[in-house]
Amino acid sequence: MGKIPTFSSDKVDLFESTAIAYYAAAQQDSSALLGTNAVDKALILQWVFFAENEISNNLGGWIYPLLGYMPYMKPNVDGATEKLKRALGALDKVLLTKTYLVGDEITFADISMVTALVLGYKTVFDKTFRSEFKNVTRYFTTVVAKKHFKAALGEVALCETPLKYTPPKKEKKEQPKKEQTKKEAKKEEKPAAEAAEKPAPKPKSALDLLPPSNFKMDDWKRQYSNNDTDVAMKWFWENFDAEGYSIWKVDYKYNDELTQVFMSNNLIGGFFARLERAHKYAFGSMIVCGTNNNNTIGGYFVIRGQEVPFEIYDAADYESYNFVKIEPSQYEEKKDEIYKYMAWEVEGCADGKVFK
Template sequence: MAGGTLYTYPDNWRAYKPLIAAQYSRFPIKVASSPPEFQFGLTNKTPEFLKKFPLGKVPAFEGNNGFCLFESSAIAHYVANDELRGSNNRLHQAQVIQWVGFSDSHVVPPASAWVFPTLGIMQFNKQATEQAKEEIKTVLGVLDCHLQTRTFLVGERITLADITLTCSLLWLYKQVLEPSFRQPYGNVTRWFVTCVNQPEFRAVLGEVKLCDKMAQFDAKKFAEVQPKKETPKKEKPAKEPKKKKKKKKKATPAPAPAPEDDLDESEKALAAEPKSKDPYAHLPKSSFIMDEFKRKYSNEDTLTVALPYFWEHFEKEGWSIWYAEYKFPEELTQTFMSCNLITGMFQRLDKLRKTAFASVILFGTNNNSTISGVWVFRGHDLAFTLSEDWQIDYESYTWRKLESDSEECRTMVKEYFAWEGEFKHVGKAFNQGKIFK
């Protein structure tokens, strides 16, 4: 067995997958997660690292013979043995792939949206959190039904399906799935506890304690973490030396160590990501208040209140409207998977919510569907190109700016915002829609 090196930061839940798989298969794997071998945020941005792993993402695996792999599920598959992959049973192999895909598409996005704010590494958004809770309930319901007569997800033994899903659910069980929330999903909890107590899991995860009380967003913790991103601010004040001294005495002993105590290494790594500049800082103040429109859209009738408000206040000099269409309709199979494609994109675009609004619709039926939508952006450039934080899935769509005064634009805005109309340009019936707000 050739072996290799796994580059990651400490306590990266994605890295747990290949590490647990390696425990089962006895694959020799070296972990590089601290200096001098690897330092997240520095090593993965060097030309040498990017030559091997162009995206700079971790975990990343380099075999002793020089080949490289990224994406944790692919690495886990490589280091696993045949039993973990589903042995020689083609059905089991397909089911393993199915549950790994299920984990990545249906569990990770809502789990991140719900858990990250409780760790102080993402701003709280009530709507996103509530939506994530509902999606997690759906996911747990599907799993609970499947596990009603099964010990493990596929076959009679642990496979990559169990490893992947356990790791994806790990932070949920540790942070937010309190007893009352998880009570209806007893089969899932029984399976999860069984997995994390296997010797191979414990060798990587240690003892896993299920949460007693649902963690909430802590504004103080979030505020304490954020100054790490804005260190230049501390050098500015010089006018009030007395007040500054008092603040230093209060801040130095207490708040500074707090984030170190409260955050593990994986959270620190996420929290230490530099705060990106506002791509719209150069634009003049706009009279169109996006948040006010979103309130109208959420709480009032779309056709009689929200749309008239939109057109009355929309400022075409400072905002633009775009039509987007998914490039690969032939790849869209099951409608629930296509819908999840939209949801996943939205959940990973949380940082764009303040300056964007969208209605994206799935048209058609299984194996005969399309995705398209209408987006509203600040400024007149395609927003995704302006910030690395926003470059999520947009390249899978074709984008066309609409003339806000045109009849075409008015019709599209009305139909897409209201989810009703002829949709003549589509040629398929409305199936379901998603709103980004």
């Protein structure tokens, strides 16, 4: 299936790190790692899912763009950071009276939680950040000091200076040398037959034939990526061209069939992946609102022209979404809602993705 990490034995082939770790922990029947009764087993699974969905996912959304593993988009990074802080705040309250997450000894819940947190403590949780979550930090340092954790993780040095985003340097275009220009001027023209063999230029999109607009999609994308949402949206409304572009409310048609939040977010990612031809002409912010087994997908798109173009409606997943055009007369009424979707501040927002 192309998944990593993987585990293979004469009994089973597994992928996904949590499943592999769970299988390893289950090898000793006498071990309390997975709980000794139904209540403890349920609590352990609860914290395993919390570590994966609330800690690992959001920590990755904060750190991976800083490490260059994924594109840096400031609203996404800020959103992931805030969600992570909320999760750590909840965890901090729980650990106020606890040494370990379940019971009086280390369980699989602690293994999952600490391994989810370790990257943060190494790279971005500096002294100031750690002071906000003292119970989590006490818990983390207690667990990683244990012999078996040291053997796996080594000595964990707590972050002193957090990672910061460094925009890539623009490469300077080399000016062609004069000698080359002269040589090119001397080149003989190719015969007409040879010139005819050149591939025909790719047909233009119908959107390229629309009248020019002063609103440039690339400028808007830079505003959104590099500024706070307040600043970006102010620029948007001051520069938006309602004749050259249109705004669309987009909702998933089958919200009643959605289950896990991360799976819903993957649906958005899959839809965006199929819109490759629309990057030049569209921008969208789609979010998942709600909780596991009770969530919805919705958002807003800004599109060149006044209709949903071929570059979007030809995508395989298009039929799974309702696109409803927002008329210019509705802009004032919808401004607040559009802002919330762009800022990921819709009530119950759990995750999301930006198409740009």
